[in-house]
Amino acid sequence: MPHGPLYPFEGKQPVVDPSAWVAPTAAVIGDVTIGPRSNIWYHCVLRGDTNFIRIGAGTNIQDGTIIHVNAGRQATSIGDDVTVGHAAIIHACTLMNRAFVGMGATVLDDAVIEEGGVLAAGSVLPPGKRIAALELWMGNPAKLVRLLTVEQRAGFDKTAPHYVELSGRHRASLGGA
Template structure:
């Protein structure tokens, strides 16, 4: 299990079937659900509010997850994919949300179930990506609503990362 740090009496809680890479840092009031995976060089800093990560969610390499002091937690649902080097700050990602590599989600923003934020995009404070919507750009804007068939490709990522985390567990 990667480094878990108690901060002001709050110790991260990691489900026994979750995996945290040995180079990740998980700090304070953070809970990580069953079969979730936190990859190499991620920082999850629940120092001034809570972070919750749902089952089978993958937070990929180099991602930063933080909160807004006393005002906004970060809540990430089940089967969510957060791509490499993303920034997730004081927001909510509902079940099956997908955040592309290098994307940023800012304070009070929401990505609803099955919503997608494209790689490199920035979702401004308070914006909401609706169910199955694809947004991209800086600032991110709605591009189109995905069909379930188009969304199915994104849905293969979470189970892949559950399996891959099991293989990485053997080297850490």
């Protein structure tokens, strides 16, 4: 199998760009599109059954993350060069280009992380909340902690290309899987 487990749901088949990588233990189900150079890591579940999931280019969805939708109301849209840390929950929300979601964080229905916004590890972004560019939010419920400098935010931007490179190494180690 070229990309790991891809499962149709009610006639909708996941679409994975040939340059993307999906770990063999991930499950990608239904109306899910994964863009160029994006990478979906071990034990992730992307379930596009009652709405769609769209993931742009160069995005990394790290191990154990769950991505889901809201039936008929809210899809999940993830832009380019987004990082979603290990064991996050991304539910019926929008992560714009270069958004950063820390390990174990949760983003709930209708929430938005704008380009360059950061949600800290372990935080919960409540439904309908919006993190603006260069904002760092933290806590449960997550609240604005401070604005990041451009230099501080640049450190977060190193993660997505690192994971693109690392996913290529995993693909090669698994014999092209």
